[in-house]
Amino acid sequence: MSRPILEVRGLTMRFGGLLAVNNVALNVQEKQVVSMIGPNGAGKTTVFNCLTGFYQPTGGEILIEGEAIHGLPGHQIARKGVVRTFQNVRLFKDMTAVENLLVAQHRHLNTNFLAGLFKTPAFRQSERQAMEFARHWLEQVDLIEVANRPAGTLAYGQQRRLEIARCMMTRPRILMLDEPAAGLNPRETEDLKALIGMLRQDHGVTVLLIEHDMKLVMSISDHIYVINQGTPLADGTPEQIRSNPDVIKAYLGEA
Amino acid sequence: MTRNLRTAFFSALLVLAVAVPVFGLKLTTVGIRVEVHGAEAGTFWIIAACAVAMFAWQLVRTRLAAGWAASPSLPTIPAGAGSFLTLPSTQRWIILGLVVVALAWPFYGSRGAVDIATLILIYVMLGLGLNIVVGLAGLLDLGYVGFYAVGAYTYALLSHYYDVGFWTALPIAGAMAALFGFLLGFPVLRLRGDYLAIVTLGFGEIIRILLRNMTELTGGPNGISGIDKPTLFGLSFDRRAAEGMQTFHEYFGVAYNSVNKVIFLYLIALLLVLLTLFVINRLLRMPIGRAWEALREDEIACRALGMNPTVIKLSAFTLGATFAGFAGSFFAARQGLVSPESFTFIESAIILAIVVLGGMGSQLGVILAAVVMILLPELMREFSEYRMLMFGALMVLMMIWRPQGLLPMQRPHLELKQ
Numbered sequence: 001m002s003r004p005i006l007e008v009r010g011l012t013m014r015f016g017g018l019l020a021v022n023n024v025a026l027n028v029q030e031k032q033v034v035s036m037i038g039p040n041g042a043g044k045t046t047v048f049n050c051l052t053g054f055y056q057p058t059g060g061e062i063l064i065e066g067e068a069i070h071g072l073p074g075h076q077i078a079r080k081g082v083v084r085t086f087q088n089v090r091l092f093k094d095m096t097a098v099e100n101l102l103v104a105q106h107r108h109l110n111t112n113f114l115a116g117l118f119k120t121p122a123f124r125q126s127e128r129q130a131m132e133f134a135r136h137w138l139e140q141v142d143l144i145e146v147a148n149r150p151a152g153t154l155a156y157g158q159q160r161r162l163e164i165a166r167c168m169m170t171r172p173r174i175l176m177l178d179e180p181a182a183g184l185n186p187r188e189t190e191d192l193k194a195l196i197g198m199l200r201q202d203h204g205v206t207v208l209l210i211e212h213d214m215k216l217v218m219s220i221s222d223h224i225y226v227i228n229q230g231t232p233l234a235d236g237t238p239e240q241i242r243s244n245p246d247v248i249k250a251y252l253g254e255a
Numbered sequence: 256m257t258r259n260l261r262t263a264f265f266s267a268l269l270v271l272a273v274a275v276p277v278f279g280l281k282l283t284t285v286g287i288r289v290e291v292h293g294a295e296a297g298t299f300w301i302i303a304a305c306a307v308a309m310f311a312w313q314l315v316r317t318r319l320a321a322g323w324a325a326s327p328s329l330p331t332i333p334a335g336a337g338s339f340l341t342l343p344s345t346q347r348w349i350i351l352g353l354v355v356v357a358l359a360w361p362f363y364g365s366r367g368a369v370d371i372a373t374l375i376l377i378y379v380m381l382g383l384g385l386n387i388v389v390g391l392a393g394l395l396d397l398g399y400v401g402f403y404a405v406g407a408y409t410y411a412l413l414s415h416y417y418d419v420g421f422w423t424a425l426p427i428a429g430a431m432a433a434l435f436g437f438l439l440g441f442p443v444l445r446l447r448g449d450y451l452a453i454v455t456l457g458f459g460e461i462i463r464i465l466l467r468n469m470t471e472l473t474g475g476p477n478g479i480s481g482i483d484k485p486t487l488f489g490l491s492f493d494r495r496a497a498e499g500m501q502t503f504h505e506y507f508g509v510a511y512n513s514v515n516k517v518i519f520l521y522l523i524a525l526l527l528v529l530l531t532l533f534v535i536n537r538l539l540r541m542p543i544g545r546a547w548e549a550l551r552e553d554e555i556a557c558r559a560l561g562m563n564p565t566v567i568k569l570s571a572f573t574l575g576a577t578f579a580g581f582a583g584s585f586f587a588a589r590q591g592l593v594s595p596e597s598f599t600f601i602e603s604a605i606i607l608a609i610v611v612l613g614g615m616g617s618q619l620g621v622i623l624a625a626v627v628m629i630l631l632p633e634l635m636r637e638f639s640e641y642r643m644l645m646f647g648a649l650m651v652l653m654m655i656w657r658p659q660g661l662l663p664m665q666r667p668h669l670e671l672k673q
Contacts, residue, residue, distance in 0.1 A: 052559060078561030086559070092552035095545075096666045102542075103549040104560045109542045116541035117534065135671045148668050170561055 003065075005030045005206050006051075006082075006174055011060035013046050013230075020046045021057075022230045028174070028208060028223075031200055035209040035217045037241075038227035039250065044210045045087060047227070048176055051208075052084050053077040064174070079107060081173035085163045085180060087210075093152030097143055097162055100151050101134035104169035137165040141195065157188040164195065168203070175199065176208045181216050189213060193220055218242065226250070263313035267306040274302045349619055350532065357525055361518045369514075369521050373589060375629045376524035377582050382609040382621040383531050384578030389607065390615035390664075391544065392571035393551025395452040397603050398439075398459025402432040402576035404598035406583020408466060411479040411593045421485035421588045425581060432580025433573045435462075440572035444565055447554075459603055467595040478594025484516065485523055485588050492516035520589050527585060531578050532618060538574070540667075547571050548616075608646075612653055614660020623661050 006028040013021040021043045028034045036044045050057040053074035062070040069077050092100050110116070110126035138144045141161040146154055151162060160180060167175055177196075181189045193216055199205045211217050217224065218238040226233040226241060228250045234241060241247055279294050279302060293299075361369045381403060388396045409428040413419035419427075443454050466473050473479065484492060490503045494511050503519075504511045538544040546567045549557050554564050587593045609628050613620030631649075632642050653660075 054555070054558075074558040075561050075563045078559055083561070084559055086556070090553050090556040090559075092549045092556065094552055094666075095548060096669070098669050098671065099545060099548075099666065102669075103545045103557075103562075106542050106546055106560070106562050111542045113541075113543070116543070117537050119537070131669065131671065138671070144671065147671055148666070150666060166560070 003030055004028065005065055006208070007061075007063040007066075008047075008051070009061045009063075011047065011050060011062065012058045013043070013050055013055055014058040020230050021050065024060075024225075024227065024230075024232050026208075026225060028206055030206055031204055032222040033196060033200060033207045033209060033220050035211060035221040035224045036227060037211065037214075037217055037224060038233070041229075042227045043230040044227055045178055046230075048084060048178055048208075048210065051077075052082060052176065078170065081171070082176065083167045083170050083172040083174075084176035085160075085167060085178055087178045087182070089156075089159045089163050091151040091159055091163060091166070094150055096148045097151050097154065098131075098134050098138065098147040100162060100166050101137060101169050102130055104166045105130045105133065107170065133169065137168055140168075140198070141165045156183050157185075157191075160184065160188075160192070161195070164199075168199070168205075172205060174206045174208060176210075178210045179212065180209070181211055181213045189216055192216070196220060259314055259317065263310045266313045267310040270306045270309045271302065274305060275299075278302060350622075353622070354525075354529065358522075361521050366514050366517055369517050371630065371633050373517070373521045373524045375625055376521070376528050377586055377589075378606065378609060378625040378629050379528050379622050380524075380531050380578055380582040380585075381606045382613065382625050383528075383535055383618060384575045384582065385606050386610050386613075386616065386618070386621055387535065387538070387547070387578075388571050388575035389610050390617075391539075391551065392547040392568065394443075394568065394571060395448065396455045396572075396575070397452045397600070397607065398455035398457065398462075399575070399579060399606055400598045400600070400603040401439075401459040401462035402436055402579035403583040403586070403602065404459075404462050404466060404595070405435045405576075406432045406580030407587040407593045407597070408473060408479075408583075409580070410584035410587045411482050412473070414482045414587075415479050418483075420483065421584070425584050428584035429577045429580040432583065433577040436572040436574075436576025436579075437569060439576075440569040443572075444568055456600070456603075459598075459600060463595045463598050466598070473595075476595060478592060478596075480592040482587050482591045482593070484591065485520070487519065492519055524585060524589075527581055531581070535618065543567070543570060608650065612650075612661060614663035616664035617660060617662050618664075620660050620662035620664070627661075 004027055006026060008024060008026040011021055011024040011026075012019070024043075024047055026034070026036075026047075036047065038044055046055065049055040050070075051062060053069070053072055053076070057070055060070065061068060064080055064082065067080070069080060069082070072080075092103060095103065109130055110123045112123070114120075115123040135144070135147075138147050141164065143154075143158055143162055143165070146158065151159065154162065160183075164175075164177070164180070180196075181192055184192060196207055196209075197220070200207060209217070209221065218241075221238055223235065224238055224241045225235045226244075226247050233250055234244045234247050236244070278298055281292050281294055282289050283292055284290075357372075361372070364372070381399070384402075385396065385399045388394050388399070406428040409431040410419075410421065410424040413424045413427065414421075439455070439458050443451050446454055467476050469475070486492070486500070487503060489500065490506050491500050492503050492515055494513075495502065502511075503515060546557070546562055547570075549562070550564060550567050550571075557564055557567070586597075590597075605628060609621060609624045612628065613622070613624030631645070632639070635642065635645070638645070
């Protein structure tokens with residue numbers, strides 16, 4: 001039995017009179033792939049925003065390996081190893097692909113002002129390692145050919161992959177992907193599935209996924225949470241979810 | 256066709272509406288009253304002719320444009336050459352070449368030319384500093400002149416009250432400006448775009464008005480005069496040295512020549528510019544430089560990757576202000592006089608124009624733009640009334656033809672070793 005890496009209890013997010021997230025609980029084990037599904041506007045992205053510190057949740061607890069992180073600013077949560085991608089890709093568009101990856105390593109680099117000014121051996125060493133790490137991941141996501149092209153000029157599927165690679169630069173423990181397959185063709189979706197599998201197998205990353213592509217969700221998830229109108233509707237293994245009458249009702253409407 | 260006709264009609268009307276009050280009516284003082292008189296008939300004929308010309312031009316414009324497109328295009332800079340010029344490696348060589356020329360020519364140039372060149376170098380320094388804030392970090396700062404003023408007054412006050420020399424005051428001025436940059440950075444951390452621009456604009460004005468009103472300390476509108484000029488290791492460039500000091504011409508046994516002082520100031524400015532270029536060049540290749548650019552591109556993504564936007568913004572404001580502080584203290588030393596009127600908003604606008612004109616983030620671009628922006632008004636002193644008009648025209652033309660700036664920055668090509 002692996003240990004829980006992320007625990008969420010009673011997460012609530014209220015915007016004025018609107019209850020966007022109501023009492024959501026998640027329990028994610030290490031190296032699992034856990035998906036959140038639900039109709040549009042169900043509050044899935046809001047949950048992500050709460051988990052990554054972009055919103056301050058109105059109520060509830062978020063624990064990373066037993067450590068409470070709710071209320072911390074976004075960048076500090078990211079430093080605890082929780083990083084995310086965005087529903088609409090947020091790359092540094094004017095910077096090249098490899099620069100995007102270098103920026104993401106900011107925290108692991110030698111940021112000493114004087115060291116950089118005089119290019120001390122330690123600084124060169126740290127920059128070299130950063131380049132090496134970036135090259136490694138560009139190869140992993142098959143973007144080595146376009147390494148020096150501005151990120152904004154890449155094809156959409158490439159941008160999606162680059163965003164994931166950029167997250168990996170921060171050496172995350174939990175990777176949160178917000179609709180990573182949106183806008184990808186079936187072939188690219190297959191590649192994405194392989195990539196997520198590889199992240200889990202080879203890099204020990206726990207993946208939290210929001211996705212509408214049911215084929216992808218059902219084939220890759222260890223556990224699925226269904227959210228409807230901000231409220232948890234069901235959770236279980238893909239088989240349990242597939243046969244759950246409430247889920248079918250929420251998706252297809254009352255019969 | 257009717258649309259063309261309507262556009263043409265309204266354009267002609269607009270010409271009349273603008274030109275008649277501006278050129279056609281004159282205010283004359285008669286005794287204690289002000290009377291409105293019409294201009295001469297000739298002026299009205301010219302305005303009418305302009306309106307007719309505008310009418311005709313608007314009518315045939317689209318057809319002309321079509322004919323224009325069909326005719327062989329004008330020779331332009333080939334695309335390859337353009338990108339060659341903006342390559343970082345080429346820019347480095349060009350800058351190196353410029354430095355050699357810049358070091359040699361003051362000894363042959365005229366006194367006036369060297370003086371203008373010194374002024375240009377001050378603006379290069381300011382442009383490079385503002386480039387950090389605006390071009391790299393993407394924070395629109397309209398009050399940059401405030402830090403310039405802080406630097407200038409730091410040296411002026413230190414020199415006036417404590418007899419501190421230029422070389423000692425230079426780092427202090429930089430540090431003071433940095434402190435002010437840091438302090439300004441705090442309240443504006445949450446602001447972006449227009450809001451940030453307005454707050455920084457206010458900040459620049461506050462500094463100027465403070466300097467004008469703190470009469471006991473800063474001399475108010477009269478400013479501070481008699482600021483010491485820089486010395487070369489204790490050697491003064493004046494005709495007669497102050498007590499206990501030696502002059503340059505006595506020490507080296509050459510005849511006194513006032514040009515020496517001008518050249519010396521020029522060389523100091525050049526040294527400061529080179530220092531600035533060096534530091535910024537390194538910054539660009541450091542994690543912090545990349546973080547600035549990332550912040551300009553997408554602040555939310557920065558946060559999601561664990562970068563603290565507060566630290567990044569503050570560092571951009573602080574470092575940008577530091578260079579303004581250096582430039583300011585040099586300005587004070589060169590003029591020998593500072594007054595609040597040297598630090599009006601138009602200065603901020605000029606510096607910002609240099610950054611935009613040169614191409615955001617590009618260093619060679621900033622240098623080129625500083626030369627254009629400072630040299631053009633100097634060369635066109637006869638047309639000084641129309642200076643602002645030309646300024647505006649230049650900006651409009653630039654935005655139409657080269658919105659990315661004269662020499663926009665190109666991304667560095669990073670070699671990935673196998």
